[in-house]
Amino acid sequence: MIEKPVFYTEDLAVGYRGKVLIGGINISVDRGKILTLIGPNGAGKSTILKTAAKQLDSISGAVYIDGNDISEIKGKILAKKISVLMTERIDPELMTCRDIVESGRYPYTGQMGILSDADHERVEEAMRITSVTEIGKSYFNCVSDGQRQRVMLARAICQEPELLILDEPTSFLDLRHKMELLNILKKLVREKSIAVIMSLHELDMAQKISDFVICIKNNRVDRCGVPDEIFESDYISDLYEIPRESYNAYCGSAELMRCEGTPQVFVIAGGGTGCSVFRKLQRENIPFAAGIIYENDIDYLIAKSLASEVISAPAFEPMDRSLTERAKAVMDSCKKVICSLKGFGTLNNENKILFEYAKQHNYL
Amino acid sequence: MKKAERNPVFGFVFLGAVLILLAALNLYFGSVKFTSAEITDVLLGKSENISAVNIIKGIRLPRMAAAVILGGALSVSGFLLQTFFSNPIAGPFVLGISSGAKLTVALIMIFFLEKGIVLSSSAMIIAAFAGSMLSMAFILLVSGKAGKSSLLIVSGVMIGYICSAITDFAVTFADDSNIVNLHNWSMGSFSGISSGDVKVMGVTVFAAFIVTFMMSKQIGAYQLGESYAKSVGVNIRLFRILLILLSSILSASVTAFAGPISFVGIAVPHLVKGLFKTAKPIIIIPASFLAGGAFCLFCDLIARTIFAPTELSISSVTAVFGAPIVIWIMLSRGKKKASGV
Structure with a gap:
């Protein structure tokens, strides 16, 4: 029997208030692989990600993690399997970066949320991987966007998920921080063999980091494949409705x-x-x-x-x-x-x- | 910017000491003078002086206890509402929840007083709770449309005015000798609280406080916003319902006995966060309770001694000390936003 991927969907339809935005979604991702969603603004990438993370109920079809339908998994159990990094910006008052990372241990701590030594080890490891150990004691509101995003990634990592869902993790970051974040991600996927699903706007980055790419357009999965199949000048130009030839597949830029x-x-x-x-x-x-x-x-x-x-x-x-x-x-x-x-x-x-x-x- | 590590034990010791000191002062000061030895005797049950026993055990002690319990309840309620709405100046008074409770309590009191029935303290709490929930329902309706914006606060203040206006109207036209009491109560006051009342409020507030404290972990997760809370496994629907119920029970207990009291709910949690340099609910919830108790003891002491024998309404004192704190909070947050951090 062929082992099924850690995450897959079956004829998933997503949307809001019972209205289907995108239907017929059959995607999957294996441990240690990165699946990237690309497509124009408002195509529904975030909606798919939210549904995959059970932040949003699916309209029809199902999402499976480890072979179980997520709609049947309890919140706390699911939290040990899936962690997220969303686009919404948080504004926690008087919380240090370490406090934020520690909040990722939530599913593992007891009633009062006191961290054990093992929990602290996980937190420290996650902070080391994302190189935020130094800013651990700084308030989250006082560090740069790049650092914040890394802290949020550390938080998601120390939740020890099997699947990591990231919604536009590189938005608001400058080139260096984009590179750093994606390098960390790549390393993480390899070392911890976590499966990753994310949406990206930076096509050049998507082309370099993804193992598999899904293109979302006009309420459907327009195309999916390995980066070489997706990043063709004409296709990308059509996907984003820009004049053909203005996107350059070799440079990954327009x-x-x-x-x-x-x-x-x-x-x-x-x-x-x-x-x-x-x-x-x-x-x-x-x-x-x-x-x-x-x-x-x-x-x-x-x-x-x-x-x-x-x-x-x-x-x-x-x-x-x-x-x-x-x-x-x-x-x-x-x-x-x-x-x-x-x-x-x-x-x-x-x-x-x-x-x-x-x-x-x-x-x- | 580095965080100054602060051991929470010092904070708690400090708050505890302040609370005990203020409690002692509240027992000591009053229109009738007693020496501290006399007061100690009364408390230890060794006093023969009947009037001293009556004044201290019958009036000052319940009033002191009420200030601690209700002040604590208000602060914790304020902290819960600030977390719930992610709004730093949310609180039971600002959001009109206290005024809603005041309205229902006043209407029910007038209704029963006219029939010659004096309401029990638990009935008052239930009436206040119903009023709190009404205001809360309205606020939730608005927050669904307005989100976390200032519109939320504006509508809360408006609800507060409407409820107060109706209460005043009802109080003005109700004819009963007890109306004088009602008037005092509707302005906010710790006076006239019996030891029976204290027992009821103590049990109610203590129960709500324990449940709130047990929810520290969930509240902490919710501080990162709803989706992150959900992603770590918080049952958001249940959590929101519990938070609304708890904050309403806490503020309803206050309003039922002492009328609406302003600013404590906003100011105290912020002072406590500043003192402990953290926003961790497991520290802030008990600390808010202690600090709220101390704050109300302090304000009540001023309310009844500064122009003695005339008593000020408790809200006018809490406002004098609380309002500047709120302004300071708004300014410091504005500064933070402007400097881009």
């Missing part, structure tokens, strides 16, 4: 709207030297053309999003002379050329010819 129109500047680029020129022109609202760029070049990816015209050459082959002629024609119409290349290699000879041509005609 470019701002391109400046449409007849090119006014021609950029001779390649090898990543063009990116900053492209972005500068885009900021200044100048439509431009770029060439001749190999299709495996980072400049090609950016130019495709930003340039109104890109003259590209297939990778690993010498450039075709016809491309040079096309580029010259565009240059003639622009009358202005920027060359971001510092030198030209053997295989880049066509660009050298373009550069000479521009120099001859005083386009530079």
Whole structure:
């Protein structure tokens, strides 16, 4: 018999007040794996997470943890299996960070909530993993957003769950704190073999950290798969309803709207030297053309999003002379050329010819 | 910012000492002067002086005990309401719960007095409890719509005014000689409390206090908000019902015997949190009780001695000391928000 995953749903329908927001949800996650929900704002990612954590009752279908339907598990038992980190911001008065972490031991303590030595050990371990030991005695209200989020994660960890549910854990955090939090999470999942379900807005992060990705859109699970299957430029652009080509799967990021129109500047680029020129022109609202760029070049990816015209050459082959002629024609119409290349290699000879041509005609 | 570790034992010893000192002062001061030796004799049952026994055992001791019990009840009730609504200035008086209790007690008292029946103290508590629950129901209705906003407090204050207006109206037009008492009571006062009353309030408040104290763990979890409380296994529905019942019973006991008393419920829990530098319910609940008792002893002492033989209403004294504390709380919270921490 194949062992079932620690968490899975069966035809789950979620929503508010008996109205289905998203139906037909069949997702699962194994121990030691991270499942990420992505999708536009208001798609219902939080609703799914809340239902999975039994904060919200499901409308139909069921959620299973350890093979048991969560609607039949008592609150205190469930608390030992699932812990959460929600988006709602808490404002506890006069509570130290350690107090907050300790509150995660709730399901394990007795009537009066006094922590045993074993409980204290768990608390300290959780604080060590999330590196918040130092701020243990500071008031929660007086530490930074990044620290708070780590404290909340420590709290969720010392609850010793089998499944950790995180709703947008990296919101409000700066780059460093985002990285730190996700690194901790990755380490945690590996060491403690906890299953994680979370929602993320940062696609680049989602792409890097997730073992499996679920896309939520238009009241349904639009697509699910491993990151490689999900993070394709066209699919992500459609998911978030942004113009195709503005999202770049390799970089995991999106470019701002391109400046449409007849090119006014021609950029001779390649090898990543063009990116900053492209972005500068885009900021200044100048439509431009770029060439001749190999299709495996980072400049090609950016130019495709930003340039109104890109003259590209297939990778690993010498450039075709016809491309040079096309580029010259565009240059003639622009009358202005920027060359971001510092030198030209053997295989880049066509660009050298373009550069000479521009120099001859005083386009530079 | 580092927390100054403070041993809660010192806090409790301090509060206990203050409470005992104020209790002694309350027994000592009064319109009739007794020496401390005389008072000790009376308390030990060795006194032959009938009038001293009557005054001290019949008047001062019950009044002192009532101030402690009811002051404690008010503070704990305030702490529960602040936790429940996540609002620092919630309290039985501000939310109109005391006034609701006052209204029902006054109406029922007038109704029965006209028939010549004097209500028992337990009947008064039940009437007050019904009134508290009515106001509470209204507040819950508003809080469902308004959340934790200041609208909650505004509607509480409005309920308070409406209930007080109706009570005043009823008291003004009720014709009975007992109306004078009723008037005193409706202003808030610890006077005229018998030792029988003290027993009833003692049992009620003690029972509610024990249940509240046993709920320290759940209250602590609830301080992080409803979803986190739920995620660690708190039965939210049951918890909310219990919290409402307990805070209503506590404030109803106060109103039934001493009328509405303002500011104690807001000010004392905050003072205690400042003293202990924590908000842990397992410390704050008993500490609030002790501090509330001490605060009311202090205020009652002032109310009956400062312009003796004229007595002030207890609310006017608690307001003088309590209101500045509330303003200070609001300002310090505002400062915290503004500095972004």
